[in-house]
Amino acid sequence: MRKSNPDLRVTWLARRHLPRVVQIERMCFPDPWTHEEFTAELNQPRCIGMFATNLDRAVLGYVIYELHWDHLRLLNIAVEPLVHRDGAGSAMVASMAGKLTAEGRNRIVTEVRESNRVARTFLRAMNFKCIRVHHGRYEGSSEKAVEYVLTLSRWNLYVAAAIAAKQREVMS
Numbered sequence: 001m002r003k004s005n006p007d008l009r010v011t012w013l014a015r016r017h018l019p020r021v022v023q024i025e026r027m028c029f030p031d032p033w034t035h036e037e038f039t040a041e042l043n044q045p046r047c048i049g050m051f052a053t054n055l056d057r058a059v060l061g062y063v064i065y066e067l068h069w070d071h072l073r074l075l076n077i078a079v080e081p082l083v084h085r086d087g088a089g090s091a092m093v094a095s096m097a098g099k100l101t102a103e104g105r106n107r108i109v110t111e112v113r114e115s116n117r118v119a120r121t122f123l124r125a126m127n128f129k130c131i132r133v134h135h136g137r138y139e140g141s142s143e144k145a146v147e148y149v150l151t152l153s154r155w156n157l158y159v160a161a162a163i164a165a166k167q168r169e170v171m172s
């Protein structure tokens with residue numbers, strides 16, 4: 001369970017942040033989205049962009065997701081490699097999870113390349129569950145995509161475990 005970083009916050013992404021987003025994207029993915037692809041995605045009415053920042057208001061990482069009637073689809077998430085393992089990724093997932101409701105959008109769904117071990121470890125750490133493997137997802141490659149889901153109930157278990165861990169830390 002991760003330690004909390006009090007300086008982190010997650011807020012709305014604007015066009016002016018895109019050059020930095022594209023820079024992080026290139027550092028993080030072998031097949032990065034271009035500036036045009038981010039723009040086209042964010043122009044979709046149901047698409048949301050958020051970023052993680054610190055006291056300097058620097059863009060540490062970003063998340064792009066779609067609103068569906070009963071779920072959120074996480075399309076892209078990445079963090080500046082210099083600050084990996086410092087909580088920015090989990091802060092962005094927590095920000096998305098905070099929008100889930102029992103009666104409406106009650107889960108987050110995402111897919112990652114089977115070979116992306118760090119991403120899969122990260123998703124498992126956040127209590128996402130692997131539900132399916134898809135073939136033929138990536139053009140010109142036989143790599144499989146692994147689909148994960150984080151339901152509101154699994155998120156609540158994650159939060160309860162985090163609180164219990166914090167209490168144990170304070171007591172010791």
Ligand SMILES: CC(C)(COP(=O)(O)OP(=O)(O)OC[C@H]1O[C@@H](n2cnc3c(N)ncnc32)[C@H](O)[C@@H]1OP(=O)(O)O)[C@@H](O)C(=O)NCCC(=O)NCCS
Nearest residue numbers: 002028077078079084085086087088089090119121122125
């Ligand atoms: C995946 C990614 C977004 C995680 O961001 P992050 O800010 O480093 O993640 P966090 O610090 O919030 O990590 C949360 C937990 O995930 C797990 N985790 C994250 N990165 C890990 C790694 N490299 N190895 C093992 N566990 C890892 C840990 O349990 C971690 O908690 P801990 O540090 O307290 O042990 C980041 O590694 C990244 O940008 N990767 C490249 C882009 C990518 O693959 N995106 C798709 C992600 S689904």
